[in-house]
Amino acid sequence: MSLWTKRLCSALVLVTVLAVLFAYAPTVYLAESSDADEVLVFLEEVVSLDVAKYDVTQLGTSVTYPDWLNGLAQVTGKYTLESETSKIDVLFKFRNSTLSWCLMRILEGSPHYTESQSTDLHDLANGFLQNYQDYSGDSELEAMRNMLDLVDVTENSTKTVDNLKLTVSVDAFSFCLDWRYTLDGTDCGGVDVSFRNGHFYALGDDRSYWQIIIQ
Amino acid sequence: MKKTVALILCVLLSVSLVFSILILSIDDKNGSHGDGQNEGSAFIIWGTLDYSDETYMGGETERNTSRDVCDTIYGFFADAHAYDYYENFWGNDTQPDQVYSNVSYCEENYNFTAIFYKGHSIGAYCDVEGCELGEHWTLYAAGGYGEEYILDYLIHDRMSSGTHDFVFLWTCGYGAEDKLGEIDENGHSVGMMASWMDTTALEADGYASPDGSNHCFIGFDVYSIWFSNKTGYADFDYGDFASLFFKYALYEGWTVNDALDAAAEETHWQSSFGDCQLYTGYLMADPEDVGQSVECYMRVWGDGNLRLLRGEGEGG
Numbered sequence: 001m002s003l004w005t006k007r008l009c010s011a012l013v014l015v016t017v018l019a020v021l022f023a024y025a026p027t028v029y030l031a032e033s034s035d036a037d038e039v040l041v042f043l044e045e046v047v048s049l050d051v052a053k054y055d056v057t058q059l060g061t062s063v064t065y066p067d068w069l070n071g072l073a074q075v076t077g078k079y080t081l082e083s084e085t086s087k088i089d090v091l092f093k094f095r096n097s098t099l100s101w102c103l104m105r106i107l108e109g110s111p112h113y114t115e116s117q118s119t120d121l122h123d124l125a126n127g128f129l130q131n132y133q134d135y136s137g138d139s140e141l142e143a144m145r146n147m148l149d150l151v152d153v154t155e156n157s158t159k160t161v162d163n164l165k166l167t168v169s170v171d172a173f174s175f176c177l178d179w180r181y182t183l184d185g186t187d188c189g190g191v192d193v194s195f196r197n198g199h200f201y202a203l204g205d206d207r208s209y210w211q212i213i214i215q
Numbered sequence: 216m217k218k219t220v221a222l223i224l225c226v227l228l229s230v231s232l233v234f235s236i237l238i239l240s241i242d243d244k245n246g247s248h249g250d251g252q253n254e255g256s257a258f259i260i261w262g263t264l265d266y267s268d269e270t271y272m273g274g275e276t277e278r279n280t281s282r283d284v285c286d287t288i289y290g291f292f293a294d295a296h297a298y299d300y301y302e303n304f305w306g307n308d309t310q311p312d313q314v315y316s317n318v319s320y321c322e323e324n325y326n327f328t329a330i331f332y333k334g335h336s337i338g339a340y341c342d343v344e345g346c347e348l349g350e351h352w353t354l355y356a357a358g359g360y361g362e363e364y365i366l367d368y369l370i371h372d373r374m375s376s377g378t379h380d381f382v383f384l385w386t387c388g389y390g391a392e393d394k395l396g397e398i399d400e401n402g403h404s405v406g407m408m409a410s411w412m413d414t415t416a417l418e419a420d421g422y423a424s425p426d427g428s429n430h431c432f433i434g435f436d437v438y439s440i441w442f443s444n445k446t447g448y449a450d451f452d453y454g455d456f457a458s459l460f461f462k463y464a465l466y467e468g469w470t471v472n473d474a475l476d477a478a479a480e481e482t483h484w485q486s487s488f489g490d491c492q493l494y495t496g497y498l499m500a501d502p503e504d505v506g507q508s509v510e511c512y513m514r515v516w517g518d519g520n521l522r523l524l525r526g527e528g529e530g531g
Contacts, residue, residue: 101480173489192486204486
């Protein structure tokens with residue numbers, strides 16, 4: 001085989017290998033992975049989920065710029081967490097670089113927690129909010145937490161203190177708490193958290209971008 | 216010499232990039248999403264043109280919104296490259312005979328068919344000898360009220376393989392327990408779930424308790440909410456909810472439940488489908504009791520864990 005033939009063959013092999021590598025290279029950007037990792041921190045620190053006990057699989061993330069967010073990025077993704085006795089799906093969305101939605105769907109078994117979960121709805125919600133406040137460093141959550149003492153969380157009710165309105169919704173599916181700021185009678189941003197069968201189910205927090213979407 | 220080596224490396228890298236693009240485009244054309252196990256899937260949109268009644272059908276605004284949303288949903292299926300056959304027959308192409316023949320075609324050629332219908336419902340009686348099923352249920356075809364309707368039992372007559380696995384009827388009533396229907400010993404059917412899906416044995420709340428059947432039927436209990444109705448959050452309407460549901464189901468490959476949650480979260484104050492008014496109940500004007508409202512629901516029957524993005528190890 002001549003030297004040129006050898007070089008040509010080597011070049012072809014190199015081209016093939018590189019082509020396959022380029023084609024199947026991971027398409028998740030570093031920034032997205034970083035956002036997604038934040039979800040695991042949220043699950044550990046706020047939901048008290050013992051993430052270390054699970055095999056965690058990230059099923060990809062995508063970045064979009066929906067019209068209604070007026071140029072802000074939305075990062076959407078999903079995790080599955082699986083152990084021998086528990087399987088959980090976790091959906092999430094980041095908007096304005098902040099975790100704005102997280103939903104935890106228990107598919108099998110009972111979740112592994114780092115600390116036991118209260119069976120009392122008031123204490124369950126209070127503990128969650130305390131953890132969320134510690135995690136986010138957000139002092140607004142203190143006022144929301146204090147409002148829990150003003151309502152009976154076992155029945156549907158609404159309570160307003162200054163410009164903050166708390167709505168409690170209880171039905172066969174879930175127990176839901178919704179705090180909304182109101183401005184001249186109009187609902188503004190807020191926090192919405194629901195629990196199902198004594199476990200965290202979903203959190204929505206649109207305070208980081210609500211001013212953009214009501215323009 | 217160094218310049219020559221650098222030049223060769225640049226050429227090699229460029230050629231590699233071109234080949235990698237070719238590899239990906241071949242993958243796309245195969246409709247492969249991962250393991251190439253797609254054995255054939257179909258998705259069809261049907262919809263009436265009749266929105267003539269402003270008070271109870273929404274008029275021109277609802278008709279145009281319905282057309283636009285169905286176009287958008289069709290676009291998601293086209294972009295997803297996950298279906299072998301997908302058509303948007305909203306409008307004039309929604310003719311009873313075309314619906315029936317399409318049911319036959321999909322049953323015979325695909326192992327998974329998904330249906331989305333937008334329109335209205337009305338009762339009727341059949342002329343089948345010996346039918347003891349009572350009132351039958353129909354869908355408006357393109358022409359709407361007073362024209363030939365799409366009849367439940369004629370849909371079922373075209374069933375052969377039972378592969379209509381996802382049916383979403385955005386119309387009044389057919390998600391209610393008393394409208395699911397039944398199939399008699401002669402194979403004669405009544406009701407939309409029974410007729411489209413060849414079964415009535417699906418879990419009543421497939422969102423809260425998915426039954427693992429790989430069949431999912433979504434319909435409305437009492438009146439369906441209009442696409443043009445606002446959700447109350449930002450500027451979203453229920454057409455946005457419908458299109459976002461399909462977007463999350465196809466672009467993210469999420470389950471029916473996941474997509475319902477993601478669409479509800481984005482278009483409502485609430486953070487899950489289970490907490491939003493589609494699930495907990497919403498009020499609609501009652502044409503049978505003028506001036507009054509009635510509580511209505513979106514119902515998910517069967518398997519909320521079903522995925523519409525086919526070809527990733529999903530069963531038919």
